[in-house]
Amino acid sequence: GEEVAQTPKHLVRGEGQKAKLYCAPIKGHSYVFWYQQVLKNEFKFLISFQNENVFDETGMPKERFSAKCLPNSPCSLEIQATKLEDSAVYFCASSQWGGQGRTEAFFGQGTRLTVV
């Protein structure tokens, strides 16, 4: 597609429940990034993929968070056993290249996760 498509737009989960978020990158883009935006507008990097391979996972919490980008499927971010502190807007972005130079990243509309 011509834009990054994220679903669902809103997700409400009880503490301890699982949450799964989806992202379809722009067609032709090889790199996918996940970010978490919390209340103070801070964007925290979580993980990036080059096609289906994890490129950089330095921002991923060691426990409960996992992500995948499988061929011919939307990418996904899954949170097991959600906690109140996981409440945030999760953004996915894609770009043509992940390396140097002009590598614009285009963002989806985000998924607002509320853990109650």
Add this chain to the structure above:
Amino acid sequence: TQLLEQSPQFLSIQEGENLTVYCNSSSVFSSLQWYRQEPGEGPVLLVTVVTGGEVKKLKRLTFQFGDARKDSSLHITAAQPGDTGLYLCAGRWEGGNKLVFGAGTILRVKS
């Protein structure tokens, strides 16, 4: 730890005034992007700068990349209420892949 400092955090001005937002780092960027985010939406890319000293204009917005590629500024001339929003700078450091964001500047333009 590489930090990207953005200032000011909040700006409230009258219609017609000028303003500048700054992004600074102690490390060299391979590229830097400016985004604008509206409530409930994702960040929308405004511009990308890659060359030291580069200046780009987008209507009343002027973006500048420092000669040493460690800093950037966004200048808005004659601000309009429609400019209200969250402005974010985001950079990739040399040798890095991920986009690191500044804290954002909330701009409010009053009519």
